[in-house]
Amino acid sequence: xxxxxSVAIVAGLFFASVEPNDATDCWTEWFDSSNPSxxxxxxxxxxxxxxxxxxxxxxxxxxxxxxxxxxxxxxxxDVIEISETDSGFICRKRDQPxxxxxxxxxxxxxxxxxxxxxxxxxxxxxxxxxxxxxxxxTLGSLRNENPGEICENPLYIEVVTTDAMIxxxxxxxxxxxxxxxxxxxxxxxxxxSNTCKxxxxxxGCPCGY
Ligand SMILES: [Ca+2]
Ligand SMILES: [Ca+2]
Numbered sequence: 680x681x682x683x684x685s686v687a688i689v690a691g692l693f694f695a696s697v698e699p700n701d702a703t704d705c706w707t708e709w710f711d712s713s714n715p716s717x718x719x720x721x722x723x724x725x726x727x728x729x730x731x732x733x734x735x736x737x738x739x740x741x742x743x744x745x746x747x748x749x750x751x752x753x754x755x756x757d758v759i760e761i762s763e764t765d766s767g768f769i770c771r772k773r774d775q776p777x778x779x780x781x782x783x784x785x786x787x788x789x790x791x792x793x794x795x796x797x798x799x800x801x802x803x804x805x806x807x808x809x810x811x812x813x814x815x816x817t818l819g820s821l822r823n824e825n826p827g828e829i830c831e832n833p834l835y836i837e838v839v840t841t842d843a844m845i846x847x848x849x850x851x852x853x854x855x856x857x858x859x860x861x862x863x864x865x866x867x868x869x870x871x872s873n874t875c876k877x878x879x880x881x882x883g884c885p886c887g888y
Contacts, residue, residue: 707735707787711747715780719771722785727767729848729857732837733798733883737859739787744768746781755781793834798883801829805841805879809867813855816880818862833859835883840876850876859883 712730713721728735752759757780760769770780807815822829836859838847856864865875
């Protein structure tokens with residue numbers, strides 16, 4: 680749910696509670712993946728999850744944004760757009776009176792189960808090559824072929840190319856499936872080059888699984 684909000688509404692709705700509502704909730708560390716060099720500053724949750732696997736819970740309860748110098752959007756005088764927690768934070772230059780956005784960092788609050796849970800990464804898996812219809816590294820197939828090795832409901836997935844270990848989000852390819860509960864699929868037909876790179880994946884599971 681995207682809402683265009685004035686600074687006053689944003690301050691009231693989303694940034695009034697700078698600490699977690701429940702004392703047992705926890706905040707993640709701060710993330711800054713984007714600079715306001717183009718049309719604005721965008722700190723997207725999906726992108727952050729892929730760039731920092733295991734660092735953010737799958738369904739954050741709240742989001743907080745501050746400038747790198749520590750000001751709230753209200754204090755910085757910026758009008759921001761925020762999709763509560765599912766896609767993160769956007770400051771668009773075109774929405775600003777002065778046409779400029781500050782550089783923001785964001786953090787998320789996570790529910791108690793996540794706070795107490797330390798995430799452990801599995802080994803890397805590479806079960807398929809993109810020589811057929813694409814590179815199919817689905818969680819179902821990987822679990823079937825590696826019994827007992829991967830938890831049923833992973834919290835995170837990390838995907839890199841098999842050769843240079845380039846994170847999938849930086850290869851510019853279009854992915855059919857890319858999430859911790861289904862795994863990863865790159866279909867050749869979705870690429871302008873008609874072929875996917877070869878990827879390997881690993882998952883974040885509760886430690887002790
Ligand atoms: Ca930023
Ligand atoms: Ca592969």
